[in-house]
Each structure stands twice: as structure tokens, then as C-alpha cells.
Amino acid sequence: MYFNEEFETLPRPALEALQLKRLQNVLERVYANVPFYRASFAAAGIKPSDVKSLADLRRLPFTTKQDMRNSYPYGLFAAPMEEIVRIHASSGTTGKPTVVGYTLKDIDTWSELMARSFVSAGAHKGDIIHNAYGYGLFTGGLGAHYGAERLGASVIPISGGNTKRQLMIMQDFGSTVLTCTPSYSLFMAEEASAEGVDFKNLKLRVGIFGAEPWSEAMRGEIEEKLNLAAIDIYGLSEIMGPGVAIECIEAKKGLHIWEDHFIPEIINPETGESLPEGERGELVITTITKQGIPLIRYRTRDITSLTYEPCICGRTHARITRMSGRSDDMLIIRGVNVFPSQIESVLVGIEGVEPHYLLVVDRVGTLDTLEVQVEVNEQLFSDEVKELQKLSRQIEKEIKDMLGVTCRAKLVEPKSIQRSEGKAKRVQDNRAL
Numbered sequence: 001m002y003f004n005e006e007f008e009t010l011p012r013p014a015l016e017a018l019q020l021k022r023l024q025n026v027l028e029r030v031y032a033n034v035p036f037y038r039a040s041f042a043a044a045g046i047k048p049s050d051v052k053s054l055a056d057l058r059r060l061p062f063t064t065k066q067d068m069r070n071s072y073p074y075g076l077f078a079a080p081m082e083e084i085v086r087i088h089a090s091s092g093t094t095g096k097p098t099v100v101g102y103t104l105k106d107i108d109t110w111s112e113l114m115a116r117s118f119v120s121a122g123a124h125k126g127d128i129i130h131n132a133y134g135y136g137l138f139t140g141g142l143g144a145h146y147g148a149e150r151l152g153a154s155v156i157p158i159s160g161g162n163t164k165r166q167l168m169i170m171q172d173f174g175s176t177v178l179t180c181t182p183s184y185s186l187f188m189a190e191e192a193s194a195e196g197v198d199f200k201n202l203k204l205r206v207g208i209f210g211a212e213p214w215s216e217a218m219r220g221e222i223e224e225k226l227n228l229a230a231i232d233i234y235g236l237s238e239i240m241g242p243g244v245a246i247e248c249i250e251a252k253k254g255l256h257i258w259e260d261h262f263i264p265e266i267i268n269p270e271t272g273e274s275l276p277e278g279e280r281g282e283l284v285i286t287t288i289t290k291q292g293i294p295l296i297r298y299r300t301r302d303i304t305s306l307t308y309e310p311c312i313c314g315r316t317h318a319r320i321t322r323m324s325g326r327s328d329d330m331l332i333i334r335g336v337n338v339f340p341s342q343i344e345s346v347l348v349g350i351e352g353v354e355p356h357y358l359l360v361v362d363r364v365g366t367l368d369t370l371e372v373q374v375e376v377n378e379q380l381f382s383d384e385v386k387e388l389q390k391l392s393r394q395i396e397k398e399i400k401d402m403l404g405v406t407c408r409a410k411l412v413e414p415k416s417i418q419r420s421e422g423k424a425k426r427v428q429d430n431r432a433l
């Protein structure tokens with residue numbers, strides 16, 4: 001089943017011809033409208049008219065998250081503000097979010113690609129889609145919402161949280177498709193068993209899970225506990241939001257990336273060189289139809305590989321393997337993006353705490369946990385236990401207030417955290433992904 005059969009099954013030569021035409025078009029547009037690109041192309045000694053084949057894409061410079069921060073908030077927009085109808089943002093290290101803007105046509109494209117994604121996951125018109133992604137600046141909620149409407153399904157815009165109510169609605173409204181983060185789905189399963197709700201008695205058939213990395217083992221657990229087919233979806237707000245790539249329910253083996261709108265590449269994150277099909281590296285995406293904020297060779301920091309092998313579902317679009325991590329330090333804890341540097345900036349503002357810390361991430365049961373181990377100074381360490389406990393609570397509260405993530409603070413002896421000559425090891429991720 002397809003949502004847009006013609007484009008989803010376009011033979012590769014036609015698909016590549018379309019990509020080249022759209023690539024040339026977007027290059028002309030960013031060159032004409034975005035000073036950043038005019039400057040970066042000039043620095044690389046290339047003009048849009050020099051790009052005569054898809055292989056020439058490699059000659060263009062990358063765009064990074066830092067470039068987006070430097071252009072905060074609207075510097076990379078290629079369309080005038082009068083044409084921007086929606087603004088979304090994602091959290092960043094500096095406290096300033098990364099901002100993206102959509103024209104009416106961008107919203108239209110996004111809706112179609114999410115609708116294609118729903119069909120790829122096995123959803124159809126007539127489904128009741130229980131959308132538990134957060135609505136707001138985060139792209140998850142509204143992205144899935146518009147796609148569900150485009151598909152012609154009934155969407156329940158329940159957003160995240162209040163799990164008991166989620167379960168009641170699921171039962172009473174007859175939800176057939178669930179969209180949320182994979183960890184939240186398992187949390188729902190725990191709540192359900194505490195409430196005496198059996199997923200076998202619900203109508204849920206398909207779950208579409210994304211916004212954080214998860215494993216095949218976790219898929220097995222979700223499918224068993226929620227009694228549904230669990231499908232992996234990929235997206236990021238910089239590129240569009242959810243629906244950039246998704247598994248097909250027929251194969252559940254790699255995520256089809258919608259190549260008539262995005263050109264994927266895999267590079268060595270250290271050297272920037274392009275890697276051949278099948279090799280793992282950093283995913284780089286060029287958006288070829290976006291109007292609001294097109295990005296050329298955007299470094300996603302996500303680690304994956306790419307395959308062009310034909311798929312049993314009949315879609316001709318390349319597949320990326322499930323994400324295995326990120327090439328920088330960003331942590332995703334219960335769907336919240338956390339950078340060690342953000343925690344560091346909280347810690348350094350607290351009296352008696354030394355700038356030596358280690359973040360220990362684990363998964364207890366179905367939920368991610370974060371322990372912040374931090375050294376305290378000699379004087380404080382010899383203080384009463386009561387004082388140390390008070391300090392722990394203060395650290396936990398400030399991190400919760402600043403970053404929205406719950407953690408446990410563990411104060412440790414001065415000089416007990418391992419020092420490094422090079423890049424400090426700030427994170428110990430014990431989650432078995």
C-alpha cells in the first residue's frame with residue numbers, strides 16, 4: 001500500500017533525474033536569498049551552475065547546527081517572513097533554540113510525507129490515530145497531526161503526559177494507531193498493567209515510535225507488551241520534523257528516506273569524506289524542495305548507513321539503518337535532548353561544586369535514568385551528611401528547572417573522577433541499545 005504510488009515507486013533513473021533538477025533549483029534559491037550560502041559557496045569556490053550531476057553535490061560545503069545558531073533566529077530563511085506560516089524550534093546547547101520556518105507549501109509537503117509514512121507503517125484512512133507526541137515548538141505533535149489528517153484518518157491530539165487518561169481514551173475511543181516515543185510506550189505498558197488494562201483488549205494495531213534511538217530488543221518488548229507492530233520513524237526539525245524516513249511494515253528493515261525531497265549521504269564524521277553504500281558514518285541530508293529554510297548538506301550528527309537495495313515493499317527510495325547513536329555528545333533522555341555542556345553550566349553556578357563530573361545514563365525497567373556524579377570541594381566533603389544531602393537536592397532541582405530532565409545527583413570525593421588529557425569523558429551510557 002502506498003499513499004503516493006507514483007513517487008514512492010519512481011524508478012531510480014527518474015528519481016535521480018528529479019533529484020538533480022530539484023537540487024539545481026534549491027541551490028539557485030539559497031544562493032540568491034541566503035547570504036550565508038552565498039558566502040560559504042564562494043569560500044568553497046563553487047557556484048550553483050557548477051553543479052551538473054548529483055555527484056557534484058560532494059563539492060558543496062556542509063551546513064552545521066552551529067551555522068544555524070550563528071544565524072539565530074531567521075538568518076538561514078530563504079523565503080520572506082510574509083510567506084512563513086509556521087515556526088518550530090528545538091532545544092540547543094546554548095539555551096537558544098534552533099529555529100525553522102515553513103511556508104504553506106512546506107507544510108503541504110510535510111503533511112504528505114507524514115501521510116506516506118503512516119501508510120508505510122501500515123496505517124490507512126479510517127484509522128483512529130492516538131497522537132501522544134508533544135504539541136508545541138517541538139515538531140513531533142503537529143507533524144504527525146497534519147499527516148494523519150492528510151491521510152484521512154481520525155486524529156486524537158492527546159499530546160504527551162497524563163498516562164491514565166491516555167489509557168482511558170485509548171479504550172473508549174478505540175485508538176488503532178499509537179504515535180509517541182518508544183520509551184513512553186513502555187511506560188504506558190507499565191501503567192496499564194498497574195491499572196489492570198490489558199493491551200490485548202485494545203484495538204491498537206500499529207505503533208509509530210521515534211524521537212529517540214531504540215533497539216531491536218526494545219522493539220520485541222514493545223510489540224509483546226502493547227500487542228502491536230512497532231515501526232521506527234526518523235526525523236529532525238532542522239530537516240522538516242517527523243517523517244523524513246520510516247520503516248515499511250512489509251520489511252521492517254531499514255527506514256525509507258523520501259528521496260524525492262531529501263538527498264542523503266553518509267560521511268566520515270572525522271574527515272568529512274563521503275563513504276560508500278553500506279558503510280556506517282554520519283548522515284548528511286540536503287533538502288531539495290523546502291522553501292522556508294532549505295539546508296544544503298546538513299550534518300545531522302546521527303550515525304547510520306545507507307542501502308539502495310530494492311525492498312520487498314516496492315518503494316524505490318534508499319533505506320537508512322536504525323540510528324546507533326550520535327557523533328557528538330548529545331544525550332536523549334526520555335525524549336529530552338540534553339547536552340553535557342548544559343549540565344556543566346548548571347553545576348558551575350553552584351557553590352562548593354568542582355567542575356569535574358560524569359553523567360551516568362542507564363535504563364531501569366523501561367525508563368532512562370540520569371545520575372550526575374560531581375566532585376565537591378574538600379571542605380564541603382568533610383561537612384555533615386545533612387549539608388551534602390541539601391546540596392544534592394539543590395543540584396537535582398536546578399537541573400530539573402533548567403533542562404526539564406529528572407536526575408539523581410551523587411556527590412563524590414575530590415579528585416575521584418577520572419581525568420583525561422584530551423577530551424574529557426563526560427558521559428557513561430549504560431543503556432544497551
Ligand SMILES: [Zn+2]
Pocket residue numbers: 247248250251256311312313314315
Ligand atoms: Zn520497504
